[in-house]
Amino acid sequence: MMHTTDGSPGPVPAVPGPEPEIDPAAFDLLPPPADFVPRAYDYYRALRTDRPVHRLSDGSYLLTRYDDLVAAYRNPSVWSSDKTVDFKPKFGDSPLYEHHTTSLVFRDPPDHTRIRKLFQHAFTRKALAALEPRIHALVDGYLDELEDRREMEVVGDFSFKLPVEVVCDMLGVPASDRILIRDWALLILGALEPILPQDRFEAGCRAVEDFKAYLRDQIRHLKAHPSDRRDGEILSALVDAEEDGQKLTELELLHQCIFLLNAGHETSTNMLSHGIHEFLNHPAEIARLRADPGLAESAVEEVLRYHPPIQINNRRALVDTDLSGFAFPTGSMVHLMIGAANRDPDQFPDPDRFDIARRPNRHLSFGLGIHICAGNALARLEGQIAFGKLFDRFPSLNLVAPARLSNRVRFREVTELRIAL
Numbered sequence: 001m002m003h004t005t006d007g008s009p010g011p012v013p014a015v016p017g018p019e020p021e022i023d024p025a026a027f028d029l030l031p032p033p034a035d036f037v038p039r040a041y042d043y044y045r046a047l048r049t050d051r052p053v054h055r056l057s058d059g060s061y062l063l064t065r066y067d068d069l070v071a072a073y074r075n076p077s078v079w080s081s082d083k084t085v086d087f088k089p090k091f092g093d094s095p096l097y098e099h100h101t102t103s104l105v106f107r108d109p110p111d112h113t114r115i116r117k118l119f120q121h122a123f124t125r126k127a128l129a130a131l132e133p134r135i136h137a138l139v140d141g142y143l144d145e146l147e148d149r150r151e152m153e154v155v156g157d158f159s160f161k162l163p164v165e166v167v168c169d170m171l172g173v174p175a176s177d178r179i180l181i182r183d184w185a186l187l188i189l190g191a192l193e194p195i196l197p198q199d200r201f202e203a204g205c206r207a208v209e210d211f212k213a214y215l216r217d218q219i220r221h222l223k224a225h226p227s228d229r230r231d232g233e234i235l236s237a238l239v240d241a242e243e244d245g246q247k248l249t250e251l252e253l254l255h256q257c258i259f260l261l262n263a264g265h266e267t268s269t270n271m272l273s274h275g276i277h278e279f280l281n282h283p284a285e286i287a288r289l290r291a292d293p294g295l296a297e298s299a300v301e302e303v304l305r306y307h308p309p310i311q312i313n314n315r316r317a318l319v320d321t322d323l324s325g326f327a328f329p330t331g332s333m334v335h336l337m338i339g340a341a342n343r344d345p346d347q348f349p350d351p352d353r354f355d356i357a358r359r360p361n362r363h364l365s366f367g368l369g370i371h372i373c374a375g376n377a378l379a380r381l382e383g384q385i386a387f388g389k390l391f392d393r394f395p396s397l398n399l400v401a402p403a404r405l406s407n408r409v410r411f412r413e414v415t416e417l418r419i420a421l
Contacts, residue, residue: 022046028057029194029335029409037405040311040412041352044340053326060333064340066347066364068323072315072336073368079315079334081371082108086316086333095208096191096201102255105263105371115256116374118248122170122234122260123374128381134169135382138162139389146394146421154417159272160265163382167264171257172233173218184211185262192410211261212254219253260375266411267366268379270309271300272386273414277403278306278354279391280419285356286391293388299356300383305363306354311339312410313367338364339412394421 019039024046027033036043047054048064055061063069072079083106091097100106104115139162146152164178173181187207190200215235222229222236229236238253248256279286289295313336317328328334342363343351366373373379391397400418 024049024051024054027051027054027062029062030057031195032409036409037407037412040339041343044337044343047337048340048344053324056335060335061328062335062337063323064337064344065324066341066344069336069338069341069364070368071323072334073364073371076108076370078318078321080108080318081106081112081315083314086314090196091191091201094201095205095212096188098251099188099208099255099258100192102251103259104256104374105259109370112370114246115248115252119234119238119256119260120374122237123377125377128377131166131170131378132381132385135162135166135385136389138165139386143389143393146419151400151418151420154276154419155269155273155414158386159276159414159417160269162272162386163265163268163379164261166378166382167261170234170264171261172222172229172235173215173261177214180214181211181261182265183207184258185266188258189262189266189411190408193408194410208258211258215254215257263373264375264378267309267373267375268382270307270411270413271303271379271383273403273417274307274309274412275300275303275383275387276390276419277399277414277417278303279387280397280399282354285354286395288356289387289391290395293392295356296384296388297380298359298361299387300380301361301363302354302356302358303383303387304365305342305348305358305361307412308338308342308363308365309412310365310410311412312337336364397421 019035019042022039022043024043027043027047033039033043044064047062051062052065052068053061053063063072082101084101087097087100087106091100104112107115142152142158142161145157152158160182161178164181165175168175168178168181184207187200187204188211191204196204218235219239222233223239226236235257238248238257240247279289285299289299315334315336317330317332317334320330321328342348342365345351347362348358366376366379397419398421400420403414404416406413406415
């Protein structure tokens with residue numbers, strides 16, 4: 001696997017020659033086939049058709065059918081998100097273990113319910129309305145730069161900058177630190193990949209400790225200089241927040257902030273990058289959006305369905321159970337293959353067609369049930385504004401080259417996308 005200097009996976013190398021035939025019975029994630037990332041949807045189709053419940057070499061299972069994922073998401077009393085057992089062999093007593101077992105996304109009720117309530121107010125309709133002018137202004141600024149330069153590397157100059165600047169505003173941390181935050185996020189979230197080399201494990205642990213120290217400094221500053229608090233800033237609010245007389249512990253506070261900063265831009269960044277790439281590969285869809293700007297909402301949903309930014313979620317069976325007639329004993333680990341479910345023809349007619357007017361479009365890219373992504377409304381708003389403004393202002397954009405993808409399996413990440421006027 002190729003890696004960048006910061007330890008994150010490098011771009012996917014080209015696979016020469018004719019594409020080999022896929023054997024779903026032989027599929028594994030430990031490691032995945034060399035051509036898995038560029039051919040992910042081919043693999044998903046083969047698995048969903050021939051082996052919708054597929055056992056991997058470590059004894060865990062892949063689920064690829066839409067209805068099976070919905071059933072697991074909707075039954076948290078049977079299918080647990082808690083990772084205190086699962087992450088111990090991988091992370092040991094490390095900072096990565098501390099983060100990924102304290103973070104909201106890997107907690108079950110009642111802790112999940114308590115923690116989520118404490119920062120849910122950051123994503124209310126009123127809070128999002130207050131952010132909307134800022135999102136418009138940021139997008140306009142990036143498009144001004146594109147007009148001046150006549151070309152753009154989308155990831156660095158647009159799709160990463162927008163969500164990370166918004167979430168930095170929300171938390172009250174300087175947007176000038178966004179590169180630091182991105183580097184830490186890549187290392188911390190990258191540790192969730194099925195295979196974790198030692199150097200990336202060590203770099204991920206350092207990233208957690210550096211991120212915690214950074215947030216402690218920000219909290220101390222805000223406490224010492226209350227006049228520096230901005231309207232809508234939630235870091236101070238989280239420090240002070242109580243729910244039924246309970247406050248977040250310091251560790252809970254730090255790790256929820258890390259989670260919010262990481263999750264707040266990872267999904268949106270990849271949604272924007274994939275969306276721009278797919279629109280430019282489907283110019284007729286650009287024409288549809290320009291003719292009917294009201295399609296921006298359904299366009300975002302189709303981008304999310306077509307390329308889920310997070311491709312895999314996991315659950316562990318707390319009791320003996322069955323799914324689609326398949327028996328899972330207590331302790332079974334299942335991988336919920338979102339990228340496969342989002343193209344299940346039983347749910348989505350003509351699933352490999354990119355159709356920005358697709359309705360209904362009940363994709364699973366933000367999860368479902370109690371663990372549905374807390375920031376999904378913010379991500380949707382960012383996408384609607386970004387796609388609408390970009391293609392209204394520049395209807396004749398061109399791809400300089402196809403998007404380059406990282407070799408990450410859990411996250412479908414665009415590492416580079418160059419466009420020109």
